[in-house]
Amino acid sequence: MDVGSQTTALCYPEIVTIFDEVFQHTDALTAATSPDDVERWDSLQHIALIRTLEIAFAIQLSMDEMMEIRSVGDIENVLRRHGV
Amino acid sequence: MPITYPEAIARRGIGPTGRVSSRVPPAARISQLVDAALEAAPECLREGVILQSIDWSAVAPAKVATMLSSLQRARVACPRWLATALLVAGHGLATDTVRHLPSHLKVLQRVNCANGDARERPDIAPLLDTLADDDGVDGDCLAAIVRQLARLGWSEEAVRLALTHAHRVPVALRHIRQHLPTHLERLPVTRLRLAGFSTTQTLADELRPACAAEGWRADVSQANFGEAIAELMSPRDNRDGLLVLLDIDGFAPRDWRNSTVDGFNLLAERAELLGDALAAFAERSGVPLLINTIPAAPAPTAGLLDRRHAAGLRRAIDLVNERLLDAAERSGRIIVIDADQALAELPLARHVEPKLWFYGRIAYSADATRALARNFAQAWGLLRRGPVKVVAVDLDNTLWGGVYGDDGVEKLACGHDFPGNAFLAMQQECLRLKSQGLLLVALSKNNADAITAFERHPGMAMTPDDFAATAVNWDPKPQNIRRVAADLNLGLDSFVFLDDSPQERDAMRRLCPDVTVPEMPSDPADRPLWLRRLTCTWPVRLTAEDETRAALYATGRKASRLKASAATLEDFLRGLEQRLIVGYARKDTVARVAQMHQRTNQFNLTTLRSTDADIAAMARDDSPGIALLGRVSDKFGDHGIVIAATVAIEGDEAVIRSLLMSCRVIGRQVEHAFLGELLRELARRGVKRVRGDYIPTAKNGMVREFYASCGLELVEADERKSTWSFSFDRAELPSSQFVVTSWEA
Numbered sequence: 083m084d085v086g087s088q089t090t091a092l093c094y095p096e097i098v099t100i101f102d103e104v105f106q107h108t109d110a111l112t113a114a115t116s117p118d119d120v121e122r123w124d125s126l127q128h129i130a131l132i133r134t135l136e137i138a139f140a141i142q143l144s145m146d147e148m149m150e151i152r153s154v155g156d157i158e159n160v161l162r163r164h165g166v
Numbered sequence: 167m168p169i170t171y172p173e174a175i176a177r178r179g180i181g182p183t184g185r186v187s188s189r190v191p192p193a194a195r196i197s198q199l200v201d202a203a204l205e206a207a208p209e210c211l212r213e214g215v216i217l218q219s220i221d222w223s224a225v226a227p228a229k230v231a232t233m234l235s236s237l238q239r240a241r242v243a244c245p246r247w248l249a250t251a252l253l254v255a256g257h258g259l260a261t262d263t264v265r266h267l268p269s270h271l272k273v274l275q276r277v278n279c280a281n282g283d284a285r286e287r288p289d290i291a292p293l294l295d296t297l298a299d300d301d302g303v304d305g306d307c308l309a310a311i312v313r314q315l316a317r318l319g320w321s322e323e324a325v326r327l328a329l330t331h332a333h334r335v336p337v338a339l340r341h342i343r344q345h346l347p348t349h350l351e352r353l354p355v356t357r358l359r360l361a362g363f364s365t366t367q368t369l370a371d372e373l374r375p376a377c378a379a380e381g382w383r384a385d386v387s388q389a390n391f392g393e394a395i396a397e398l399m400s401p402r403d404n405r406d407g408l409l410v411l412l413d414i415d416g417f418a419p420r421d422w423r424n425s426t427v428d429g430f431n432l433l434a435e436r437a438e439l440l441g442d443a444l445a446a447f448a449e450r451s452g453v454p455l456l457i458n459t460i461p462a463a464p465a466p467t468a469g470l471l472d473r474r475h476a477a478g479l480r481r482a483i484d485l486v487n488e489r490l491l492d493a494a495e496r497s498g499r500i501i502v503i504d505a506d507q508a509l510a511e512l513p514l515a516r517h518v519e520p521k522l523w524f525y526g527r528i529a530y531s532a533d534a535t536r537a538l539a540r541n542f543a544q545a546w547g548l549l550r551r552g553p554v555k556v557v558a559v560d561l562d563n564t565l566w567g568g569v570y571g572d573d574g575v576e577k578l579a580c581g582h583d584f585p586g587n588a589f590l591a592m593q594q595e596c597l598r599l600k601s602q603g604l605l606l607v608a609l610s611k612n613n614a615d616a617i618t619a620f621e622r623h624p625g626m627a628m629t630p631d632d633f634a635a636t637a638v639n640w641d642p643k644p645q646n647i648r649r650v651a652a653d654l655n656l657g658l659d660s661f662v663f664l665d666d667s668p669q670e671r672d673a674m675r676r677l678c679p680d681v682t683v684p685e686m687p688s689d690p691a692d693r694p695l696w697l698r699r700l701t702c703t704w705p706v707r708l709t710a711e712d713e714t715r716a717a718l719y720a721t722g723r724k725a726s727r728l729k730a731s732a733a734t735l736e737d738f739l740r741g742l743e744q745r746l747i748v749g750y751a752r753k754d755t756v757a758r759v760a761q762m763h764q765r766t767n768q769f770n771l772t773t774l775r776s777t778d779a780d781i782a783a784m785a786r787d788d789s790p791g792i793a794l795l796g797r798v799s800d801k802f803g804d805h806g807i808v809i810a811a812t813v814a815i816e817g818d819e820a821v822i823r824s825l826l827m828s829c830r831v832i833g834r835q836v837e838h839a840f841l842g843e844l845l846r847e848l849a850r851r852g853v854k855r856v857r858g859d860y861i862p863t864a865k866n867g868m869v870r871e872f873y874a875s876c877g878l879e880l881v882e883a884d885e886r887k888s889t890w891s892f893s894f895d896r897a898e899l900p901s902s903q904f905v906v907t908s909w910e911a
Contacts, residue, residue, distance in 0.1 A: 126367050133532050145521045
């Protein structure tokens, strides 16, 4: 299992700001935070999340990665893979 | 010692960005490295190292101040990039350094130094107005200004600035997010219905800030996915307008390209259906309908044949767009947004984001959606407000180059030649606005006779009669514009004010806030295009006259197409109705003739680079030579002075020293008519024999045989030059049946 999903502190604290911005979600985030915990994280806002991540970290996410991201831990894994 | 760092920021002391940094302070080791780099700043700049990578928002004002002083002591100028980086981080610079920076950086300096004192606010507001329609403002800088305004508690200004630039710098919206709802509360509501053939949610999201930038709180409701046609057929009656988002993939029947001819017919049928639905909506519903054209696709579906093949995407797109425009033609309620124009700033490949299409049938990329939203919102704003009715325009250095009172009418720059041609183009744009129904008003600080320059200067396109009113006097312009508004019985909000002077614009904004005062570019070359982009002057519907004109044009075009098939070069030249007016170079035309000598390379027999002084000497009455010029016009317009020659005369012999012509009129026999007139004039002066040289250069091969074609005889030739001679008793004067020639009065 990946380290990122076990620890509570985020490796990429920028994600906190992004969640605030995209979902207006200000509760604490953990790797396990998923659409179930974030009220506005629906399939449409998912696009806004992907786009914000792409801009904030200057990366391009693929269709597979769009599907792969189902939690904050997944985001961190993807970012790590992109060498952020 | 001069101040190198603004006191206000140094005194404030705390984080220069004015926001609490969430970052951990840098390790002691890093701080030491940064300190060392700051101490060695002049050397670092010289070598181009280290300073580029410093996070200036983490450096204390005192340290930046020390660095700036050390630069000053070492006489190293603070480069633009460093100035920008410091300002964006919230620091300030010496007044001297800021003076040479672009206006947005000056504004940033000003807001960085501000303390939030209420008295500062009226000073800063007009500065922000100068940024309102400047698309050249650097994004980081703009976001920093917005952030600082928010820090100062001037949320209204922050929100307005962020919204105005949100289409280019969406990140600026982040700094005003918490203030946006309050701002929106104050705006009038407009209830929009949004329908489409693909997902409309992303456009709905972008429409809110875009409409807010136009002064509307958009209450957007969306039709069901893909049900645009149904929505058009049975419109809701509780909405102020309907927006339709059109895209080719959502619109075209699936698989239409696979069975070529049938597929295309299917698409054509659907396009008809859309046209009918639009017409039906326009007839049944009382509200405006805005729909975008389909933009060019990022890739063709029939390669080189994309515009002609039945499966060609370009052909399909053109077909749908044409139906759209047909429908709009029939109803003034349908406004068509030109998507190619709306998306022109984006590379084609960035119009779409394929994964979004596959993920959620989102037809346009986020950037493209934002651009479309802005265009929809602008059109909506324009439609609701209506365009301005009056263009109040300055004279000196706006409609002509130079100052009437100082330079006198003959020195004013306006005409076919550089740099007056930029001012002529500006006049032509003003006349175009007039023909589109706007009133022109001259607003100038001048003696009243300045308006007569339009009649007395030969290069002007406008006449005093083009102005519905004039206020040419020494009263303040805000006072004048109020008087004109009262005379014309119009509100000040019907006026747009064009003036090259930042002071006049500032005064107008302060004293007549209802007048639209755009920031005119300082370079006259940029102004004609800028004026065409000025949204508040755009017409929103065709007038009856426009429609007649368009119809006449369509008939004319048909006629000319018929003609084109049978035309020869001779028919073409005859149809041009060319006129050549020959005259002597005079005080006001010497400069143009000299300029032609300096610039002309191709149609130039001797490439003699005569200067202003040379030509002026030839133009004097007691000169042993003459300088002639020719102005050419045809039925399509006036070309100005395009041909010239200088001739030395001694007794009954004359030598053509130079003969040259602008490329604009090559191949129309103007040169033959001109040389004929030149020779006739020499004969009148008693000349019996005329000689002329052709001196070959790398570029003037086109005139090698020119003298031969005019009846001159070759006297001698070597590789350096050939000499030709004309005898009045042996040859006919050259002429052209396609050029009507006369002499200047």
